[in-house]
Amino acid sequence: MPVQLDAVPETLLWNLYHRAAEARRPDTVLRDPRAVELVERIDFPFEHRFGPATPVLAQWQALRAACFDREVRRFLTHHPGGTVVALGEGLETGFWRVDQGTARWVSVDLPETIALRRELLPADPRVHLVACSATDERWLDEVDTAAPVLVTAQGLLMYLTRAEVHRLLAACGARxxxxxxxxxxxxxxxxxxxxRTAPADAQAYRPPRWTWAIDRDERRAIRGLPGLSDLETLRLPRGRGLAFRFLMPLAQAVPPMRNGLLSILRARFGPQRRS
Ligand SMILES: C[S@@+](CC[C@H](N)C(=O)[O-])C[C@H]1O[C@@H](n2cnc3c(N)ncnc32)[C@H](O)[C@@H]1O
Known part of the structure:
Protein backbone atom coordinates (compact mmCIF):
# COMPACT_ATOMS: atom_id res chain seq x y z
CA MET A 1 0.00 0.00 0.00
CA PRO A 2 1.54 3.37 -0.99
CA VAL A 3 2.01 5.82 1.89
CA GLN A 4 2.75 9.50 1.58
CA LEU A 5 3.11 11.66 4.67
CA ASP A 6 4.76 15.01 5.33
CA ALA A 7 6.23 16.95 8.23
CA VAL A 8 5.65 15.46 11.71
CA PRO A 9 3.42 12.55 10.59
CA GLU A 10 6.25 11.33 8.33
CA THR A 11 8.45 10.85 11.41
CA LEU A 12 6.27 7.89 12.41
CA LEU A 13 7.73 6.04 9.42
CA TRP A 14 11.28 6.68 10.67
CA ASN A 15 10.36 5.21 14.05
CA LEU A 16 8.61 2.21 12.49
CA TYR A 17 11.50 1.54 10.10
CA HIS A 18 14.01 1.45 12.96
CA ARG A 19 11.80 -0.61 15.27
CA ALA A 20 11.25 -3.14 12.51
CA ALA A 21 15.00 -3.30 11.76
CA GLU A 22 15.66 -4.19 15.41
CA ALA A 23 12.70 -6.62 15.55
CA ARG A 24 14.14 -8.63 12.63
CA ARG A 25 17.18 -9.63 14.67
CA PRO A 26 17.10 -13.05 16.34
CA ASP A 27 18.53 -11.42 19.50
CA THR A 28 16.14 -8.47 19.41
CA VAL A 29 15.42 -6.40 22.53
CA LEU A 30 11.80 -5.88 21.35
CA ARG A 31 9.68 -8.59 19.79
CA ASP A 32 7.53 -6.69 17.31
CA PRO A 33 6.45 -8.90 14.38
CA ARG A 34 3.69 -6.44 13.45
CA ALA A 35 6.25 -3.68 12.86
CA VAL A 36 8.17 -6.00 10.52
CA GLU A 37 4.97 -6.88 8.68
CA LEU A 38 3.99 -3.19 8.35
CA VAL A 39 7.31 -2.23 6.79
CA GLU A 40 6.92 -5.10 4.32
CA ARG A 41 3.38 -4.05 3.38
CA ILE A 42 3.95 -0.31 3.13
CA ASP A 43 5.07 0.90 -0.26
CA PHE A 44 7.51 3.62 0.82
CA PRO A 45 11.22 4.07 -0.05
CA PHE A 46 12.35 3.70 3.59
CA GLU A 47 16.04 3.26 2.89
CA HIS A 48 16.18 5.88 0.17
CA ARG A 49 14.38 8.44 2.33
CA PHE A 50 15.94 7.74 5.76
CA GLY A 51 19.24 6.04 4.86
CA PRO A 52 20.24 2.62 6.22
CA ALA A 53 18.77 1.74 9.63
CA THR A 54 21.92 1.58 11.75
CA PRO A 55 21.92 -1.08 14.49
CA VAL A 56 22.57 1.57 17.16
CA LEU A 57 19.61 3.76 16.24
CA ALA A 58 17.40 0.72 15.71
CA GLN A 59 18.21 -0.73 19.14
CA TRP A 60 17.85 2.65 20.82
CA GLN A 61 14.43 3.16 19.22
CA ALA A 62 13.35 -0.31 20.36
CA LEU A 63 14.58 0.26 23.93
CA ARG A 64 12.64 3.49 24.06
CA ALA A 65 9.48 1.60 23.02
CA ALA A 66 10.33 -1.15 25.54
CA CYS A 67 10.51 1.47 28.29
CA PHE A 68 6.99 2.66 27.45
CA ASP A 69 5.80 -0.98 27.26
CA ARG A 70 7.18 -1.64 30.75
CA GLU A 71 5.14 1.26 32.14
CA VAL A 72 1.99 0.16 30.32
CA ARG A 73 2.40 -3.42 31.62
CA ARG A 74 2.91 -2.10 35.14
CA PHE A 75 -0.28 -0.03 34.86
CA LEU A 76 -2.29 -2.94 33.44
CA THR A 77 -1.07 -5.25 36.19
CA HIS A 78 -2.60 -2.87 38.75
CA HIS A 79 -5.62 -1.99 36.61
CA PRO A 80 -6.35 -4.94 34.30
CA GLY A 81 -9.39 -3.23 32.76
CA GLY A 82 -7.75 0.19 32.70
CA THR A 83 -7.57 2.44 29.67
CA VAL A 84 -4.35 3.29 27.88
CA VAL A 85 -4.52 6.45 25.79
CA ALA A 86 -1.70 6.63 23.25
CA LEU A 87 -1.32 10.20 22.02
CA GLY A 88 0.44 10.61 18.66
CA GLU A 89 0.62 6.83 18.36
CA GLY A 90 1.59 6.76 14.68
CA LEU A 91 2.02 3.14 13.57
CA GLU A 92 3.18 1.99 16.99
CA THR A 93 2.16 -1.59 17.67
CA GLY A 94 2.41 -1.47 21.46
CA PHE A 95 -1.15 -2.71 21.94
CA TRP A 96 -0.20 -6.12 20.45
CA ARG A 97 3.03 -6.24 22.45
CA VAL A 98 1.44 -5.66 25.84
CA ASP A 99 -2.21 -6.72 25.55
CA GLN A 100 -3.25 -9.15 28.24
CA GLY A 101 -6.82 -9.52 26.98
CA THR A 102 -8.67 -6.89 29.01
CA ALA A 103 -6.96 -3.54 28.36
CA ARG A 104 -8.92 -0.78 26.72
CA TRP A 105 -6.90 1.28 24.27
CA VAL A 106 -7.54 4.72 22.79
CA SER A 107 -5.28 5.88 19.98
CA VAL A 108 -5.29 9.62 19.31
CA ASP A 109 -3.53 11.01 16.26
CA LEU A 110 -4.02 13.39 13.35
CA PRO A 111 -6.64 12.33 10.77
CA GLU A 112 -4.11 11.23 8.10
CA THR A 113 -2.34 8.97 10.60
CA ILE A 114 -5.54 7.48 11.99
CA ALA A 115 -6.63 6.73 8.40
CA LEU A 116 -3.38 4.74 8.00
CA ARG A 117 -3.91 2.83 11.26
CA ARG A 118 -7.43 1.93 10.09
CA GLU A 119 -6.09 0.71 6.77
CA LEU A 120 -3.03 -1.18 7.99
CA LEU A 121 -3.74 -2.53 11.47
CA PRO A 122 -6.45 -5.00 12.51
CA ALA A 123 -9.55 -3.61 14.20
CA ASP A 124 -10.16 -4.75 17.76
CA PRO A 125 -13.28 -4.11 19.84
CA ARG A 126 -11.10 -2.86 22.69
CA VAL A 127 -9.20 -0.37 20.51
CA HIS A 128 -10.81 2.98 19.79
CA LEU A 129 -9.30 5.34 17.22
CA VAL A 130 -9.75 9.09 17.65
CA ALA A 131 -8.79 11.34 14.75
CA CYS A 132 -7.97 14.68 16.31
CA SER A 133 -5.02 16.65 17.58
CA ALA A 134 -3.81 15.70 21.04
CA THR A 135 -4.09 19.41 21.81
CA ASP A 136 -7.83 19.27 21.16
CA GLU A 137 -9.56 18.28 24.41
CA ARG A 138 -12.29 16.45 22.45
CA TRP A 139 -10.37 13.18 22.85
CA LEU A 140 -10.84 13.40 26.62
CA ASP A 141 -14.60 13.21 26.04
CA GLU A 142 -14.06 9.73 24.55
CA VAL A 143 -12.27 8.38 27.61
CA ASP A 144 -13.83 7.18 30.88
CA THR A 145 -11.85 9.59 33.02
CA ALA A 146 -13.44 8.38 36.27
CA ALA A 147 -11.60 5.03 35.89
CA PRO A 148 -7.78 4.63 35.89
CA VAL A 149 -6.14 5.90 32.71
CA LEU A 150 -2.53 5.79 31.55
CA VAL A 151 -1.74 8.45 28.96
CA THR A 152 1.36 7.88 26.84
CA ALA A 153 2.99 10.38 24.50
CA GLN A 154 5.96 8.79 22.75
CA GLY A 155 7.70 11.05 20.27
CA LEU A 156 5.00 13.72 20.35
CA LEU A 157 5.42 16.51 22.88
CA MET A 158 8.73 17.77 21.41
CA TYR A 159 6.77 18.83 18.32
CA LEU A 160 4.33 20.98 20.32
CA THR A 161 4.84 24.44 21.78
CA ARG A 162 5.44 24.89 25.50
CA ALA A 163 1.98 26.45 25.90
CA GLU A 164 0.37 23.47 24.11
CA VAL A 165 2.24 20.96 26.29
CA HIS A 166 1.20 22.74 29.48
CA ARG A 167 -2.43 23.04 28.38
CA LEU A 168 -2.53 19.37 27.39
CA LEU A 169 -0.99 18.11 30.64
CA ALA A 170 -3.14 20.43 32.74
CA ALA A 171 -6.29 19.23 30.91
CA CYS A 172 -5.32 15.61 31.65
CA GLY A 173 -4.60 16.53 35.27
CA ALA A 174 -7.95 18.31 35.62
CA ARG A 175 -10.07 15.52 34.14
CA ARG A 196 20.49 24.23 13.29
CA THR A 197 21.63 20.95 11.80
CA ALA A 198 21.55 20.85 8.02
CA PRO A 199 22.51 17.48 6.53
CA ALA A 200 25.72 17.44 4.48
CA ASP A 201 23.76 15.83 1.67
CA ALA A 202 21.01 18.21 0.53
CA GLN A 203 18.83 15.21 -0.43
CA ALA A 204 19.16 13.60 3.02
CA TYR A 205 16.14 13.36 5.30
CA ARG A 206 15.79 16.32 7.61
CA PRO A 207 13.24 15.73 10.37
CA PRO A 208 11.00 18.61 11.47
CA ARG A 209 12.49 20.70 14.23
CA TRP A 210 11.65 20.14 17.87
CA THR A 211 9.92 23.00 19.57
CA TRP A 212 9.57 21.92 23.20
CA ALA A 213 12.36 20.75 25.48
CA ILE A 214 12.75 19.98 29.14
CA ASP A 215 15.38 21.13 31.63
CA ARG A 216 15.40 21.61 35.39
CA ASP A 217 13.14 24.69 35.30
CA GLU A 218 10.72 23.06 32.92
CA ARG A 219 10.53 19.96 35.13
CA ARG A 220 9.67 22.25 38.02
CA ALA A 221 7.00 23.96 35.92
CA ILE A 222 5.46 20.59 34.99
CA ARG A 223 5.52 19.49 38.62
CA GLY A 224 3.56 22.64 39.43
CA LEU A 225 0.73 21.87 37.01
CA PRO A 226 -2.48 21.08 38.90
CA GLY A 227 -3.50 17.44 39.03
CA LEU A 228 0.00 16.08 38.29
CA SER A 229 2.38 14.73 40.85
CA ASP A 230 5.46 12.55 41.39
CA LEU A 231 7.27 13.48 38.18
CA GLU A 232 10.25 11.18 37.74
CA THR A 233 12.73 10.19 35.05
CA LEU A 234 12.71 6.56 33.95
CA ARG A 235 15.65 4.47 32.86
CA LEU A 236 15.74 2.61 29.57
CA PRO A 237 15.83 -1.17 29.94
CA ARG A 238 19.26 -2.73 29.56
CA GLY A 239 20.03 -3.66 25.97
CA ARG A 240 22.59 -5.59 23.99
CA GLY A 241 26.28 -4.93 23.35
CA LEU A 242 28.78 -2.72 25.14
CA ALA A 243 26.89 0.53 24.51
CA PHE A 244 23.42 -0.57 25.60
CA ARG A 245 24.36 -3.23 28.14
CA PHE A 246 26.99 -1.32 30.08
CA LEU A 247 27.63 2.28 28.99
CA MET A 248 24.04 3.48 28.75
CA PRO A 249 23.03 2.14 32.19
CA LEU A 250 26.11 3.85 33.63
CA ALA A 251 25.32 7.13 31.85
CA GLN A 252 21.72 6.94 33.07
CA ALA A 253 22.92 6.83 36.66
CA VAL A 254 24.40 10.33 36.26
CA PRO A 255 21.63 12.97 36.04
CA PRO A 256 23.42 15.47 33.73
CA MET A 257 24.13 12.65 31.27
CA ARG A 258 20.72 11.04 31.77
CA ASN A 259 18.96 14.31 31.03
CA GLY A 260 21.34 15.51 28.31
CA LEU A 261 19.63 13.89 25.33
CA LEU A 262 16.18 12.37 25.49
CA SER A 263 14.41 11.64 28.77
CA ILE A 264 11.41 9.44 29.42
CA LEU A 265 9.33 10.72 32.31
CA ARG A 266 6.41 9.49 34.34
CA ALA A 267 3.91 11.45 36.40
CA ARG A 268 0.89 10.45 38.39
CA PHE A 269 -2.56 11.98 38.15
CA GLY A 270 -3.89 13.08 41.49
CA PRO A 271 -2.76 15.20 44.41
CA GLN A 272 0.84 15.18 45.72
CA ARG A 273 1.46 12.37 48.19
CA ARG A 274 2.43 13.52 51.65
CA SER A 275 5.93 12.31 52.42
C1 LIG B 1 7.63 10.75 15.93
S1 LIG B 1 6.04 10.16 15.48
C2 LIG B 1 5.77 9.07 16.86
C3 LIG B 1 4.86 7.96 16.51
C4 LIG B 1 4.79 6.86 17.59
N1 LIG B 1 4.37 7.37 18.86
C5 LIG B 1 6.13 6.18 17.71
O1 LIG B 1 6.82 6.40 18.71
O2 LIG B 1 6.48 5.44 16.78
C6 LIG B 1 4.98 11.55 15.85
C7 LIG B 1 3.50 11.22 15.80
O3 LIG B 1 2.78 12.34 16.32
C8 LIG B 1 1.65 12.55 15.51
N2 LIG B 1 1.24 13.96 15.71
C9 LIG B 1 1.85 15.08 15.31
N3 LIG B 1 1.20 16.16 15.77
C10 LIG B 1 0.15 15.69 16.49
C11 LIG B 1 -0.89 16.29 17.23
N4 LIG B 1 -1.00 17.62 17.32
N5 LIG B 1 -1.78 15.50 17.84
C12 LIG B 1 -1.70 14.14 17.77
N6 LIG B 1 -0.73 13.51 17.08
C13 LIG B 1 0.18 14.28 16.45
C14 LIG B 1 2.10 12.20 14.11
O4 LIG B 1 1.01 11.95 13.25
C15 LIG B 1 2.94 10.96 14.40
O5 LIG B 1 2.13 9.83 14.44
Whole structure:
Protein backbone atom coordinates (compact mmCIF):
# COMPACT_ATOMS: atom_id res chain seq x y z
CA MET A 1 0.00 0.00 0.00
CA PRO A 2 1.54 3.37 -0.99
CA VAL A 3 2.01 5.82 1.89
CA GLN A 4 2.75 9.50 1.58
CA LEU A 5 3.11 11.66 4.67
CA ASP A 6 4.76 15.01 5.33
CA ALA A 7 6.23 16.95 8.23
CA VAL A 8 5.65 15.46 11.71
CA PRO A 9 3.42 12.55 10.59
CA GLU A 10 6.25 11.33 8.33
CA THR A 11 8.45 10.85 11.41
CA LEU A 12 6.27 7.89 12.41
CA LEU A 13 7.73 6.04 9.42
CA TRP A 14 11.28 6.68 10.67
CA ASN A 15 10.36 5.21 14.05
CA LEU A 16 8.61 2.21 12.49
CA TYR A 17 11.50 1.54 10.10
CA HIS A 18 14.01 1.45 12.96
CA ARG A 19 11.80 -0.61 15.27
CA ALA A 20 11.25 -3.14 12.51
CA ALA A 21 15.00 -3.30 11.76
CA GLU A 22 15.66 -4.19 15.41
CA ALA A 23 12.70 -6.62 15.55
CA ARG A 24 14.14 -8.63 12.63
CA ARG A 25 17.18 -9.63 14.67
CA PRO A 26 17.10 -13.05 16.34
CA ASP A 27 18.53 -11.42 19.50
CA THR A 28 16.14 -8.47 19.41
CA VAL A 29 15.42 -6.40 22.53
CA LEU A 30 11.80 -5.88 21.35
CA ARG A 31 9.68 -8.59 19.79
CA ASP A 32 7.53 -6.69 17.31
CA PRO A 33 6.45 -8.90 14.38
CA ARG A 34 3.69 -6.44 13.45
CA ALA A 35 6.25 -3.68 12.86
CA VAL A 36 8.17 -6.00 10.52
CA GLU A 37 4.97 -6.88 8.68
CA LEU A 38 3.99 -3.19 8.35
CA VAL A 39 7.31 -2.23 6.79
CA GLU A 40 6.92 -5.10 4.32
CA ARG A 41 3.38 -4.05 3.38
CA ILE A 42 3.95 -0.31 3.13
CA ASP A 43 5.07 0.90 -0.26
CA PHE A 44 7.51 3.62 0.82
CA PRO A 45 11.22 4.07 -0.05
CA PHE A 46 12.35 3.70 3.59
CA GLU A 47 16.04 3.26 2.89
CA HIS A 48 16.18 5.88 0.17
CA ARG A 49 14.38 8.44 2.33
CA PHE A 50 15.94 7.74 5.76
CA GLY A 51 19.24 6.04 4.86
CA PRO A 52 20.24 2.62 6.22
CA ALA A 53 18.77 1.74 9.63
CA THR A 54 21.92 1.58 11.75
CA PRO A 55 21.92 -1.08 14.49
CA VAL A 56 22.57 1.57 17.16
CA LEU A 57 19.61 3.76 16.24
CA ALA A 58 17.40 0.72 15.71
CA GLN A 59 18.21 -0.73 19.14
CA TRP A 60 17.85 2.65 20.82
CA GLN A 61 14.43 3.16 19.22
CA ALA A 62 13.35 -0.31 20.36
CA LEU A 63 14.58 0.26 23.93
CA ARG A 64 12.64 3.49 24.06
CA ALA A 65 9.48 1.60 23.02
CA ALA A 66 10.33 -1.15 25.54
CA CYS A 67 10.51 1.47 28.29
CA PHE A 68 6.99 2.66 27.45
CA ASP A 69 5.80 -0.98 27.26
CA ARG A 70 7.18 -1.64 30.75
CA GLU A 71 5.14 1.26 32.14
CA VAL A 72 1.99 0.16 30.32
CA ARG A 73 2.40 -3.42 31.62
CA ARG A 74 2.91 -2.10 35.14
CA PHE A 75 -0.28 -0.03 34.86
CA LEU A 76 -2.29 -2.94 33.44
CA THR A 77 -1.07 -5.25 36.19
CA HIS A 78 -2.60 -2.87 38.75
CA HIS A 79 -5.62 -1.99 36.61
CA PRO A 80 -6.35 -4.94 34.30
CA GLY A 81 -9.39 -3.23 32.76
CA GLY A 82 -7.75 0.19 32.70
CA THR A 83 -7.57 2.44 29.67
CA VAL A 84 -4.35 3.29 27.88
CA VAL A 85 -4.52 6.45 25.79
CA ALA A 86 -1.70 6.63 23.25
CA LEU A 87 -1.32 10.20 22.02
CA GLY A 88 0.44 10.61 18.66
CA GLU A 89 0.62 6.83 18.36
CA GLY A 90 1.59 6.76 14.68
CA LEU A 91 2.02 3.14 13.57
CA GLU A 92 3.18 1.99 16.99
CA THR A 93 2.16 -1.59 17.67
CA GLY A 94 2.41 -1.47 21.46
CA PHE A 95 -1.15 -2.71 21.94
CA TRP A 96 -0.20 -6.12 20.45
CA ARG A 97 3.03 -6.24 22.45
CA VAL A 98 1.44 -5.66 25.84
CA ASP A 99 -2.21 -6.72 25.55
CA GLN A 100 -3.25 -9.15 28.24
CA GLY A 101 -6.82 -9.52 26.98
CA THR A 102 -8.67 -6.89 29.01
CA ALA A 103 -6.96 -3.54 28.36
CA ARG A 104 -8.92 -0.78 26.72
CA TRP A 105 -6.90 1.28 24.27
CA VAL A 106 -7.54 4.72 22.79
CA SER A 107 -5.28 5.88 19.98
CA VAL A 108 -5.29 9.62 19.31
CA ASP A 109 -3.53 11.01 16.26
CA LEU A 110 -4.02 13.39 13.35
CA PRO A 111 -6.64 12.33 10.77
CA GLU A 112 -4.11 11.23 8.10
CA THR A 113 -2.34 8.97 10.60
CA ILE A 114 -5.54 7.48 11.99
CA ALA A 115 -6.63 6.73 8.40
CA LEU A 116 -3.38 4.74 8.00
CA ARG A 117 -3.91 2.83 11.26
CA ARG A 118 -7.43 1.93 10.09
CA GLU A 119 -6.09 0.71 6.77
CA LEU A 120 -3.03 -1.18 7.99
CA LEU A 121 -3.74 -2.53 11.47
CA PRO A 122 -6.45 -5.00 12.51
CA ALA A 123 -9.55 -3.61 14.20
CA ASP A 124 -10.16 -4.75 17.76
CA PRO A 125 -13.28 -4.11 19.84
CA ARG A 126 -11.10 -2.86 22.69
CA VAL A 127 -9.20 -0.37 20.51
CA HIS A 128 -10.81 2.98 19.79
CA LEU A 129 -9.30 5.34 17.22
CA VAL A 130 -9.75 9.09 17.65
CA ALA A 131 -8.79 11.34 14.75
CA CYS A 132 -7.97 14.68 16.31
CA SER A 133 -5.02 16.65 17.58
CA ALA A 134 -3.81 15.70 21.04
CA THR A 135 -4.09 19.41 21.81
CA ASP A 136 -7.83 19.27 21.16
CA GLU A 137 -9.56 18.28 24.41
CA ARG A 138 -12.29 16.45 22.45
CA TRP A 139 -10.37 13.18 22.85
CA LEU A 140 -10.84 13.40 26.62
CA ASP A 141 -14.60 13.21 26.04
CA GLU A 142 -14.06 9.73 24.55
CA VAL A 143 -12.27 8.38 27.61
CA ASP A 144 -13.83 7.18 30.88
CA THR A 145 -11.85 9.59 33.02
CA ALA A 146 -13.44 8.38 36.27
CA ALA A 147 -11.60 5.03 35.89
CA PRO A 148 -7.78 4.63 35.89
CA VAL A 149 -6.14 5.90 32.71
CA LEU A 150 -2.53 5.79 31.55
CA VAL A 151 -1.74 8.45 28.96
CA THR A 152 1.36 7.88 26.84
CA ALA A 153 2.99 10.38 24.50
CA GLN A 154 5.96 8.79 22.75
CA GLY A 155 7.70 11.05 20.27
CA LEU A 156 5.00 13.72 20.35
CA LEU A 157 5.42 16.51 22.88
CA MET A 158 8.73 17.77 21.41
CA TYR A 159 6.77 18.83 18.32
CA LEU A 160 4.33 20.98 20.32
CA THR A 161 4.84 24.44 21.78
CA ARG A 162 5.44 24.89 25.50
CA ALA A 163 1.98 26.45 25.90
CA GLU A 164 0.37 23.47 24.11
CA VAL A 165 2.24 20.96 26.29
CA HIS A 166 1.20 22.74 29.48
CA ARG A 167 -2.43 23.04 28.38
CA LEU A 168 -2.53 19.37 27.39
CA LEU A 169 -0.99 18.11 30.64
CA ALA A 170 -3.14 20.43 32.74
CA ALA A 171 -6.29 19.23 30.91
CA CYS A 172 -5.32 15.61 31.65
CA GLY A 173 -4.60 16.53 35.27
CA ALA A 174 -7.95 18.31 35.62
CA ARG A 175 -10.07 15.52 34.14
CA UNK A 176 -8.36 12.20 34.85
CA UNK A 177 -8.84 11.12 38.47
CA UNK A 178 -6.38 8.20 38.68
CA UNK A 179 -3.56 6.76 36.68
CA UNK A 180 -0.58 8.40 35.11
CA UNK A 181 1.28 9.84 32.23
CA UNK A 182 4.44 8.66 30.44
CA UNK A 183 6.11 10.89 27.88
CA UNK A 184 9.47 11.59 26.37
CA UNK A 185 11.19 14.93 26.00
CA UNK A 186 14.40 16.24 24.50
CA UNK A 187 16.92 18.49 26.21
CA UNK A 188 17.22 22.17 25.16
CA UNK A 189 20.57 21.30 23.57
CA UNK A 190 18.92 18.68 21.33
CA UNK A 191 16.07 21.04 20.49
CA UNK A 192 18.47 23.80 19.50
CA UNK A 193 20.56 21.40 17.44
CA UNK A 194 17.46 20.20 15.60
CA UNK A 195 16.89 23.77 14.45
CA ARG A 196 20.49 24.23 13.29
CA THR A 197 21.63 20.95 11.80
CA ALA A 198 21.55 20.85 8.02
CA PRO A 199 22.51 17.48 6.53
CA ALA A 200 25.72 17.44 4.48
CA ASP A 201 23.76 15.83 1.67
CA ALA A 202 21.01 18.21 0.53
CA GLN A 203 18.83 15.21 -0.43
CA ALA A 204 19.16 13.60 3.02
CA TYR A 205 16.14 13.36 5.30
CA ARG A 206 15.79 16.32 7.61
CA PRO A 207 13.24 15.73 10.37
CA PRO A 208 11.00 18.61 11.47
CA ARG A 209 12.49 20.70 14.23
CA TRP A 210 11.65 20.14 17.87
CA THR A 211 9.92 23.00 19.57
CA TRP A 212 9.57 21.92 23.20
CA ALA A 213 12.36 20.75 25.48
CA ILE A 214 12.75 19.98 29.14
CA ASP A 215 15.38 21.13 31.63
CA ARG A 216 15.40 21.61 35.39
CA ASP A 217 13.14 24.69 35.30
CA GLU A 218 10.72 23.06 32.92
CA ARG A 219 10.53 19.96 35.13
CA ARG A 220 9.67 22.25 38.02
CA ALA A 221 7.00 23.96 35.92
CA ILE A 222 5.46 20.59 34.99
CA ARG A 223 5.52 19.49 38.62
CA GLY A 224 3.56 22.64 39.43
CA LEU A 225 0.73 21.87 37.01
CA PRO A 226 -2.48 21.08 38.90
CA GLY A 227 -3.50 17.44 39.03
CA LEU A 228 0.00 16.08 38.29
CA SER A 229 2.38 14.73 40.85
CA ASP A 230 5.46 12.55 41.39
CA LEU A 231 7.27 13.48 38.18
CA GLU A 232 10.25 11.18 37.74
CA THR A 233 12.73 10.19 35.05
CA LEU A 234 12.71 6.56 33.95
CA ARG A 235 15.65 4.47 32.86
CA LEU A 236 15.74 2.61 29.57
CA PRO A 237 15.83 -1.17 29.94
CA ARG A 238 19.26 -2.73 29.56
CA GLY A 239 20.03 -3.66 25.97
CA ARG A 240 22.59 -5.59 23.99
CA GLY A 241 26.28 -4.93 23.35
CA LEU A 242 28.78 -2.72 25.14
CA ALA A 243 26.89 0.53 24.51
CA PHE A 244 23.42 -0.57 25.60
CA ARG A 245 24.36 -3.23 28.14
CA PHE A 246 26.99 -1.32 30.08
CA LEU A 247 27.63 2.28 28.99
CA MET A 248 24.04 3.48 28.75
CA PRO A 249 23.03 2.14 32.19
CA LEU A 250 26.11 3.85 33.63
CA ALA A 251 25.32 7.13 31.85
CA GLN A 252 21.72 6.94 33.07
CA ALA A 253 22.92 6.83 36.66
CA VAL A 254 24.40 10.33 36.26
CA PRO A 255 21.63 12.97 36.04
CA PRO A 256 23.42 15.47 33.73
CA MET A 257 24.13 12.65 31.27
CA ARG A 258 20.72 11.04 31.77
CA ASN A 259 18.96 14.31 31.03
CA GLY A 260 21.34 15.51 28.31
CA LEU A 261 19.63 13.89 25.33
CA LEU A 262 16.18 12.37 25.49
CA SER A 263 14.41 11.64 28.77
CA ILE A 264 11.41 9.44 29.42
CA LEU A 265 9.33 10.72 32.31
CA ARG A 266 6.41 9.49 34.34
CA ALA A 267 3.91 11.45 36.40
CA ARG A 268 0.89 10.45 38.39
CA PHE A 269 -2.56 11.98 38.15
CA GLY A 270 -3.89 13.08 41.49
CA PRO A 271 -2.76 15.20 44.41
CA GLN A 272 0.84 15.18 45.72
CA ARG A 273 1.46 12.37 48.19
CA ARG A 274 2.43 13.52 51.65
CA SER A 275 5.93 12.31 52.42
C1 LIG B 1 7.63 10.75 15.93
S1 LIG B 1 6.04 10.16 15.48
C2 LIG B 1 5.77 9.07 16.86
C3 LIG B 1 4.86 7.96 16.51
C4 LIG B 1 4.79 6.86 17.59
N1 LIG B 1 4.37 7.37 18.86
C5 LIG B 1 6.13 6.18 17.71
O1 LIG B 1 6.82 6.40 18.71
O2 LIG B 1 6.48 5.44 16.78
C6 LIG B 1 4.98 11.55 15.85
C7 LIG B 1 3.50 11.22 15.80
O3 LIG B 1 2.78 12.34 16.32
C8 LIG B 1 1.65 12.55 15.51
N2 LIG B 1 1.24 13.96 15.71
C9 LIG B 1 1.85 15.08 15.31
N3 LIG B 1 1.20 16.16 15.77
C10 LIG B 1 0.15 15.69 16.49
C11 LIG B 1 -0.89 16.29 17.23
N4 LIG B 1 -1.00 17.62 17.32
N5 LIG B 1 -1.78 15.50 17.84
C12 LIG B 1 -1.70 14.14 17.77
N6 LIG B 1 -0.73 13.51 17.08
C13 LIG B 1 0.18 14.28 16.45
C14 LIG B 1 2.10 12.20 14.11
O4 LIG B 1 1.01 11.95 13.25
C15 LIG B 1 2.94 10.96 14.40
O5 LIG B 1 2.13 9.83 14.44
Missing amino acids: IRAGGLVFDAVSPRMRDRSA
